[in-house]
Amino acid sequence: MSVLFYHIRCCFKNKMTRKALRTVTLFVFMCCTYSVYKLPSLYWSLKSSQHQSVIVKENSVMKDRLEVDHRQVNDISKSQNNDIRIENNFEHNLNVSTANSINTVNGSRATNEGNKTDNGTNIEYDKLLKEIDNGIEADIKYNTLEEDITIGEFVFENEDIEFNINDIDNFRKKSEKLFETFPNHQNSTKYLIYFCEGKCGGLADRLKGITMVYMMSLLTQRRFAISMDTPCEIEHFLQPNLLDWSFPDRESLAGKTVQIIDCFERHDAYEIDLQRYDPDPISMLKAEVVLMKANQDWTRIFRKLSVSPKRFPQLYQYHSSELLRTIYIGLFKPSSELSHSVNEFFKQKVGDKKLACLHARMGEALYQRYTYREIMIPLQFLKRFDNRDDFKIMIATDTENVKTIANHMYKNFVDTSGPILHIDYMRNGSMAQDLKCAGFMRSVVDHVVLQRCDKLVLTGSGFGVTAASIRHTSRGLYVYMRGEAVMPTRRELVRETFQWRCLSPSFDSKFYSNICDS
Template identity: 30%
Template structure:
């Protein structure tokens, strides 16, 4: 999402049309539809046009860093400019002269509301996703959720560790209190061992169907379609929670950004669970957490 956002801002600064290219194997429009304008890329537009590709994965171009509009324009001189990026350049964009005449809300809003506005401008869930989300939370009056990003688990080998197992006692204790207060419990996680523990702890745990996988880690094997669907459904359920617990993860942070109605938000630190908000998350999880 951060890469899409940065590419979108660049397109607006340079007065170019913004489109999203995706493959048949990961068809974005199975999960998200255009909202206020049609961003669907079709290869037919390449006919008779010049094209270029820039890989800006984990990079900040000099033109962005130096707020050089001429340099930025020189990076994208073709009729069709493909770009791969994954970082949020907001702090750099805000120093571009004249930005208030192009995207004033980028200067006016907090990160949380920037992403809320950006997402709602571009996207709305497909009927398939909406129906799956509604099925997951049907007949629920109060919903307490946690996004538990472990990393380094057997479920996704090779991933870096995000959360230590000993930290989870704070999450479990908190959610048990919520369950006693008649909250329904929903857990989104990247680790099967967490899923199993949650099922053992809670009487009426809500779950989206499908296997656990991580979109960025090139999953293989069976049931990939339902696995990718589960990722999206988990995300949208998190945007509907009344109470939300976060661990160190851009996925959870983005869900919190889009959940403008959340009444209570908590961030898991090394030693405790602390109250936070959509506007203070980065105090607890600093760094490029939105880079993926």
């Protein structure tokens, strides 16, 4: 050790060595200083380029729907490739699903191969059918507080107005009056357009995206419009009501600059920046015409912006479910074809009875949300209403197998008509256009029917959650806590608390178990 210190001391006595050390030290110091100064700007330049999902076209001429820059098309194509296995599996079993949808009411046993997985899903399904036919009921737990003498169990109901289908028009008018108090910028020469091309999500994702873009149009003081023709034109089912959101004609857009913002694939980055830096949303929209893809509920994020209290004060006066309901009713009225389908369902199949419903989202073969054993819990819950003379039972689901189980379980089972198709898995063009529109129509009919159910049980899906939000009361509204129990909830809670915590798959439910149990 002493020898080492001796050599170090000798080095420092040498003038050349000391000079070299000073030079190296100065160089390291300058590098560090430059890094501290330069790296933040380098980081934000890279972040800015990352957010350049936007392409501005100067003096572009509109061709059909607005042309998307080839880089944006590549981004969309990449996102579509992520779902190719699901789409292939879905297309392979389309004919089976369509045939089963016709035979379900007659009690036929569907054998939808789309739900066949390596863990023996079909074996479980067949075993359940045998148990049901033999009168063996699945075990079920209830969250119970108030005794129901008719069946000897305890049932809790929210203290809210009783659902009455005859009151729908009155409550719709109240929502329309509220919508008319919202700011209106439809005279603006700048546009913010909800844009659906390629992958847009299912019906619930699209409704959430439309609501989010509409709110953004109020905060950015732009004219709002909708462009959605995948898998077919939205106007076939939902038409403008109090606000004309029709896609503008070519003459209105000729010569305007165009920008595309993808909040569908990059919503996390935009959410973080909005919450961290509190920008004026107007600064995000550079072009005269902005096309925005979205599928998220940004109500809580918009409430944190400093410009929101002045530009959209109603954002703080109503909960997110009420805002969704008001915007949905203000923007949309059913087409004549949709109205006819819904009215015929209630007239021919429900009549003067009440309706108890379940939305059972089972998932795809590659992403199974529930097993058949698990979904038996909410199915068994509805038996209490099937045993009464004043109720019909309706199940909205993404698989024929669940409808077949329901047809075996309930004596008062009713069903809508049409093929069961997920509207986001019909993009590759191999399916007939009329079949795509028929699948889209059934999805919208099921959604409207769920809005009008006297009793509604939700599973982990935005489809049922958005329908519950549009419903005008919390009375008769329940959630299925995965693998545990059916319990009541409220419209005010279902979107912000339950959907991605208590209704989520088991790996998330474990993480949020304390929230769900409280």
